[in-house]
Amino acid sequence: MIAPVLPPFLDLGGTAVFALSGALLAARLNQTFVTCAFFALLTGVGGGSVRDAMLGVPAFWLRDFWVVPVVMICALIAWFTPRKWWEGSWLEWADALGLAVFSTLGVAKALAFDVAPLAAIILGVVTGCVGGIVRDVIAGVPSILMRPELYVTAAALASSLCGIMILLGVQQEWAMGIAALAGFILRGAAMFWRIELPAYSREVKD
Amino acid sequence: MIAPVLPPFLDLGGTAVFALSGALLAARLNQTFVTCAFFALLTGVGGGSVRDAMLGVPAFWLRDFWVVPVVMICALIAWFTPRKWWEGSWLEWADALGLAVFSTLGVAKALAFDVAPLAAIILGVVTGCVGGIVRDVIAGVPSILMRPELYVTAAALASSLCGIMILLGVQQEWAMGIAALAGFILRGAAMFWRIELPAYSREVKD
């Protein structure tokens, strides 16, 4: 079985971009710094924490020296940098990166714990999407899940590619890197060209 | 101790009806197929996953070969069948069945893990209700919990009956079947005749 040795900078990177997106949303909603930091935490470690709770193991950030400090630094950055730096679509690009990275991490960790292949891919999607969902639900804004451009699909692409490549014997680092890149490109293209999957739209008699 | 051998078709059945209700809600909200499948998953395995996280064990769907495929098939059914099939109260009847089945499953599994009797009954209610709550909260629609007809009460009936019968020595399959039937009948009657418990309504000076 593949040992669960994940490149730690990826875990931290995914946490950091999600934390930033949470802190920026709280700042945009005119919250205090402490609430801002709390949102950074919930968004940053939410996905990975749910993954670990599903796996029945302690959350990854409890014994890691770096995760909490990195989240706090992200909250400070969001708080003290000029707001106009973060106008426009920065926040969504950060979210796209977190989505892609966390999805592949979720798959790799699930496979390392002997989860069935299809379930591992699903757990990757959950890991990638839950941080953003928690952020949006608690802030009371419409969930990113519900936006028209494809979102879960990008997570599903990254997770599936990563899972298939690892099961085919590709080295874990390469599988995760290529899959995350593909997911990020798809989500980026969806944002840039507003690519949408066909929505459910059968006629209904009202 | 009672061994945790649950009839697998019940677990799959509860997952399937909840998954269907999640997928149908997403379709009704004009989401894409992938989001639809994601909702099917969250609703279908949400209750059981929270139960398993409370018990401190890996989620039931991670090592099961059938759960994820069944969820995907439910999403496909919701997507490709004519919408008018699902108009009316079908969705609520599916939800009622999931509620009854998952509540008894939650109790039986909790008792198999040596949980205290009253806590096991409560865990059954949580297992039955959490799938629907997650579905409604993430979709941003008013929670099914808040509807006037009795809902948690049906879960509480199924859980209590199941718990009491198992503790009295009734065979597990019979206890679960009878209790689920009773809960389903109560929820069905509540929907059909709009039975409501008295709501809190003391006069308040506004």
Add this chain to the structure above:
Amino acid sequence: MIAPVLPPFLDLGGTAVFALSGALLAARLNQTFVTCAFFALLTGVGGGSVRDAMLGVPAFWLRDFWVVPVVMICALIAWFTPRKWWEGSWLEWADALGLAVFSTLGVAKALAFDVAPLAAIILGVVTGCVGGIVRDVIAGVPSILMRPELYVTAAALASSLCGIMILLGVQQEWAMGIAALAGFILRGAAMFWRIELPAYSREVKD
């Protein structure tokens, strides 16, 4: 390492006040008694359950004889006492007490499980805040997190004080008592004099 022997009355006390706040909110929203009791449970054990899921251990209320009965008694109290008793700010004071007590409990339990100091403090904040968040999100009311007066900050004060004192060798009971008192006083002062941290308010061109 410090053994996880927590004074049980504190655990029950925190559960009780949170349960009361959940039941009172459900009553205010004109729900039935059963939904009221369900809200009492979600609010009362939500924070501690998430803490335990993060730690990868079974939820504290599953094997405890007292937690579920205490929650039910709180639901009965909220239901049968005159509503005007609970008008005004009682609910918020109960919430403040639960926040302070659960935050210190979260830190003490996390440290007893060898969690890193900073992560333990964060887990304390999560334990204190999650009960109220779950209550508000499921009820569909604006989250207490978003209110102007400081809330997470009080939890952060209680958690930090408790964590630092335990690590400095102060006896656990004293550390928890002093820290909870400090957090409660800060939250109380914030409610009484409407103390607010400066909110994020850089000018934005709309």
